[in-house]
Amino acid sequence: MSVLRIPNQRAVIDRRRLAEAIAGVVGEKGAQKARADVLALVRQALEDGRRELEQRLEEKPSAGHEITSGYAFLIDQLIRVLHDHVISDVYPVGNRSSGERLTLIAVGGYGRGEMAPHSDVDIAFITPARNTAWCEQVIEALLYYLWDLGLKVGQSSRSVDEMVRMAKSDLTIRTALLEGRYLWGDEALFDETSQRFWGEVVAGSGAKFVAEKLEERNARHKRMGDSRYVVEPNVKDGKGGLRDLQTLYWIGKYVHRVRSAADLVEVGLLTTKEYRSFRRAENFMLAVRCHLHTITKRAEDRLTFDLQREVATRMHFADRPGKSAVERFMQFYFMQAQHVGHLTGVFLAHIDEQMAERRRPTGLLAAFRRRARDYKGYRVMDGRLRAPTDGWFAQDPVRLIEIFQIVEEEGLEIHPATMRVIRRDATLVDNQLRKDPRANALFLKLLTGRRDAETALRWMNESGVFGRFVPDFGKVNAQMQYDMYHHYTVDEHTIRAIGLLGRIERGELTQDHPLATELIPKLASRRVLYVATLLHDIAKGRGGDHSELGADIALTLCPRFGLDEAETQLVSWLVRYHLLMSATAFKRDLADPKTIDDFVAQVQNLERMRHLMVLTIVDIRAVGPGIWNSWKRQLLGDLYLAAEERMRLGDNAHGRPHRVAAKRARVAEMLGDLSHLIDELDSRFDDEFWLSEPEDVIALNLPHYAAAKQLQDRLSIHAHYYPKRGATLVTVIGDDHPGLFYRIAGAIHLAGANIIDARIHTTHAGKAVDNFLVQDPVGQPFREDQQLERLKISIRDAIANRIELVPQLAKRPLARPRAASFDVQPEVFVDNDASRSFTVIEVNARDRPALLNRLARTLFECSLMVNSAHITQFGERVVDSFYVTDLLGGKVTSKSRLAQVKEALLKAASETAEAEAA
Template identity: 45%
Template sequence: MPPRLRPTRLEYVVDGVKLRSQLSAAALEAIGDEAEQRRRALEILKSALFRGRMIAKERLEAGAGGIETARLLSGVTDEVITALYDFTTVHVFRARNPTEGERLALMAVGGYGRGTLAPFSDIDLLFLRPYKQTAHVEQVIEYMLYALWDLGFKVGHASRTIEECIKLAREDFTIRTALLESRRLTGDEALAEELKRRFRAEVVKGTGAPFVAAKLKERDDRHARAGASRYMVEPNVKEGKGGLRDLNTLFWIGQYLHPADAEHVEGVLQLEMFERREITAFIRAFDFLWAVRCHLHFATGRPEERLTFDLQPELARRMGYGDRGDAPAVERFMRRYFLIAKEVGALTRVFAAKLESERVKSEPKGFSRLLPGARAKRKKLDEGFHEEGGRLNIDGPQTFEQDPVNLLRLFRLADQRNLDLHPDAFTAATRLSGLISAKVRRDPAAAKVFLDILARSRDPQRTLTMMTEANVLGRFVPEFGRIVAQMQFNMYHSYTVDEHTLRAVGVINDIANGRFAEDHPLSTAIMPLIHDKEALFLAMLLHDTGKGGEGGQERAGARAARTACERLGLDRRRVELVAWLVEHHLVMSDYAQKRDVSDPRTVADFARIVQSPERLRLLLVLTVADIRAVGPGVWNGWKGQLLRELYNATESVFRGGRGSEASSVRRHFEVLAASARERLIAAAPETADWARSMEDAYFAGFTDDDMLVHAALAARAERQRGAAADARVRPDQGAAEIVVAARDRARLFADLATCITAAGASVLGARVFTSRLGQALDVFYVQDVSGQPYGADNPKSLARLAESLEAAARGEATKTEPRRLADFGRAAAFAITPTVMLDNEASETATVVEASGRDRPGLLGALARAISDAGLSIVSAHIDSYGERAVDAFYVTDAVGAKLRDPRRMTALKARLLSALQEGEASPAKPRPNLQKARASVAR
């Protein structure tokens, strides 16, 4: 990291005396010409402002602190605004003998009043008058506001009397908070002091309880809007959970309860409940977050508050982070950010809880939970613990010092009793977490307490989260501690690794309690059949501990799981079960989403890996929870359907005792297909020819009702120019199902895929079947851009898409529209290497082609055209995306229905597909923001 510099004295940046003399000279030189006077004044002020901002920017990039930079920028703004005020009141609208009504004080309020300012922050000003506004005061205010706007400021302003300020502050907590941080910039000093005195006496005094309650509620509402987790991988530095606004809330509360100089954090927080280490942590977090915010503004040239993927590498570079081993600079920087956010969370929790339990012993009674009026009674619980004011507390630090296992018992007891932690207990646990030594980690009593929390508590996610914030979980399970605040630099995951893991643990608990019965009926049904729930929860907790490890995530994770489980005292069989689950936690989703479940080889290969019904059940629940915890909108009914199909097919193999040999599984599928074909013919004899012409794989993937619909559609296609399409919304699968029956021809699938893309739909999956009569049946599952079933809100659009697909199937030209991903700029921040793999072992009848690269509209059609141009037919397509990366798998055969084995044709196909993947790639893999544009914006 760059060395810290000595703070810059403001007069070295903007010399206020010199600035005012320049303005006076400009006024005198253009005396009598008000327009010229104004033009010259603005030119001088712009130059001073630009110089000040550039010096602040250069010092920030050289290692200056965030608070120092914010104060420097605020000081520069102070000098410019006060100089403008002097120019206005001396040279433009001078009152030589000001009356009482012409008194005016200019005050900074809100964040600007606190004396910290980001490069492109709004500035909030209060023009304070003694009573009703005079013409002179109105002219001064109007002149100044227009000048400030011309200087590029975004100004929030108000012109009020002291009486108006007091009245509005009593009614509105936002105005009250703004005035809490007010400071005089210039103008009538007595007027400004009168406001501060009356504000304290008439608004603040005796109203601590409602103010604290309002600020905490405001914080909760803001979190709900900005995202309930402080570990979102694209955090909002200002408004997000764990960001600057959370610290500001604590600052406001401290300032309200303990009036002090708003510019000095240490003074505001000198309350008896706040320890020195907490104040130090507050200032450290405040400084880091201000540095990030200032860098963000300078890098983008605008008031950007969200740390998006495309900005993260640039911010890491600006803040001095470099690659270290396997850890890229951007992930090191973001881990630091999330550790700070974690610290902010701990501070918020401790401060707010202390305010609830201690601060307002002197406040009026009746404010219930938030501010109890009397000292809470103690209720003795287990040895060393007691309940105090509805919170779990310890008898003293000796509770942990005499038996460090109590650091774990604290959280188990809190869960069992459904109690929140007393701030003293939480603080002591955090400070004494170092007592968890290697000996404690191997203590059977500690292991039992931990497993009770993990697998048998009422709310393991909440309890484990508290343990993480207190540094207890990472100390007891160091494998988990290694991934705390670890960044996942991709667009697929919405949270840090530890937050994703704890959410996944919570999902398993919810499934076990029946809370997701509608979304996950199969998982809910099989949970009671799982014999070893401890192994399931342990595997979930440890499943991502191999990220960034040697030998790949799966193998490194299995090694970490073995080490952790052996230390916990599990027997060898259970150790190996947990390690197996961790090593194979991605296998089921890979097979379900990238392979054809109607292919017997897929089921045989998967069954060979799983080997037992118990592992199958464990893997299903683990996979569901893992996917669901990735982020909002990642789980959908389509993925659930794929997993259910794979589970049912594999469970059927195990139940029949046929083993996992491909030949046995194939015979099993043949029997199922023959039975389904006979049922179809019996239900609709007119379908006999069509049913006998369809391949066995078709009958493995659809219900009897589906087959009747498809047969009727095929007959309709023969009657109407060789093509017919049918579409319906499938809420159970989270997608619209579109079935197209048409005469088979080259590039049919590619044309259909292109047509779907042109309609603004996204293909989740596709199944392609060709009868021996030469008719193709293509089934697509599609969503709209919001991830909802296409046409769910507009059935006419779904009908139009079906009509367009009929036309495309007949070979009619499809109108295409070039579309760009809404977040293509963010996706361009990632370097994605296109890859193509051909596998002749994954299927007995087809070559499996897997193509992976940057996702974009039209990619599926481009890949399908490349395959068709190579003289190959697509048997089935399996479409998936992981944020910025698309992974599409195709089962293909040659002109005679055989696998592709010719090495030259395989090489040519790879080249075609790589070309399709690279088409439309952004030129720079990791573009930096336009710094010249940012510099110009600063100048403006």
């Protein structure tokens, strides 16, 4: 495959002029003494060529093929000039022997003629037999020149026999040579090498090569996240990326010996339209890769958050109402990745059929072949559903919905040839079809399918039918959410949530979600839950509150799908309030009765809450790996059970003496022989302690407090793994004094932990009993003895003033370094209605190690007492909620004082103030 011809090649590099300049300095100084001058000339040519190509990329930011071919051309000419200089001037041989022959083959991406600015230069040096001294000298001299130019060279030096032997046994070598392109040197030797490769290595091994490449591809996808919709994709190796396109070409070339991607049309593996789609996707992704290399000045292939914005700007994407330039750029990227996925499916299926045809028995054995069967007018063979005619869907467009419902219900796949027809005929989905009761009934049956709705809906989405049948869903197709919290595009997140819902209902996730598994069979309408899951994020990217906008969309779509009035109203409510349960559980104090009262007032009945509980779980878990954890499961479960009890018992559940007495009785059972501590320490702890702490924590706190009291220990620190909540419980018991909370918070961060929940108590004897739940930066508990000891030492040193917290915290690196790519403006909200006893202050800001310490210190400086703190992370953003009182134990109600507190917290949350303090 030759390098694409690029315009005005001499502006990139003039090989003749460079060769003449080298000949001039060699003639003047001699080959050995002129080496530095030769290197300087070639280096200048390389820099000038790169500068020219960078300028062209700036002028034509989407010209991926032209720019990558330009870089390959530039390197070609440099290597050719250097080769000629070495064999003519450095190691000249008057009459070379038959063994003193050398051919240079460009292999890999370089051989394909696609080079990003900092791609490796992959060269195979081939000799007739074992290297002669002359061949070794020439190869070594060439490599030193290339290394001195700063190029990263991937090289091999082999005889023809060695090449054949190693290519047979090594898939990577075989793939690299598959794209071998004559670069320079002995052409006859190149022809011999090529003939032996195709005749001795490739011949008869097509099926094995295809199987190995597909296995390699699957392993790569798994390593890269196994989705083409991850929000920081790898342009080269990610699913739907350049490597997938290259795999198609490799397989086509290996099996059919195609010379270029265009030849895939001639051998029937792609249609002309699909080939154009292939080239568009490849051109775009090559351009993106060139921009990544140019920006970073290295071989960077991952489209990270910090680079996405700059690449979007360079490629001239602009902001639009409701969507930023970077979101529009990434949406276009994912649409190209989607095209790659479709091409891959169609292509591989054709290859599979072609190879199966070759293996198919003939003669008498042909009678024993498996026969196709009919199913509702379709043909089924080998687990694949196929349309009987090319005009099947045009005859009745409802079949465009029906086919996906059938494959879900029957556990089949759609034949790639039929999928190709579906993509072509997706334009048949119009308003008439959208209003068709049959089509909507089939769609609802598919959505609520009990076998594998997720896979069928993903096929439907990638075919283009889904977005046309539900245009509101089409608007979020391939739409990314520009933050570190969401791992997938909106459509992929939604489809994954539906898949999780199905798995929970089938009982596959009972251990992870026991409550949700128990609730689903109790629902009055399971289809309400599936439709609400489909619609919960459908209004994202419209510039308003997606929950409110989505609720309005639900009122229109649900009747169309066939839901009755009651179901429609419930779906709309669920979409409107799908964030209510997580916000309450993660940002509010569940021990405060007012929290439960307000939640119940919003939910109103058990049926709504059951739906909301399951919807909340699948929504959070479908965000991405590592987002769901046992801490969130526990909080949501606690909220559900408390709200259920409130609905069941009404006001009787809130009798304060009754609740305290019930908890004391349960703690007594847990303490066993130590239950006498409850009465002995009764005068120390007030009702707030009993009401706010879980029974198992109280059962730990009381013996710890009693032991510290007996030993007259002024500071007692305990840390242990708390499996129930998937965190580490840190308890600090000691003399209470102003600023204790912010010192402990800073110390815990210095020890490498994040606080996710905190409860602050002061006994009647003036002792502090503070409980903290902590995790490491990736949401895992501290378990190792040395980790727990580090926590204790850090807290002890901070309380004793042996460390300066602010400078030390400022030195700590970000737990999520890429968070710096996001501009999160701090916000402060004050709510005096969320609790009967406390003022609730919520701070939203960009996450960083010193934040909680600074906020806690600011509250202390504002003369506020923190009763509890609740910390929730959303990728780069963190929400810290504090339940506070003034020094007299009352709410903060003065407007002027609240304004001062908000101003102080905003300053503390801003990174400018933090930098100044450091």
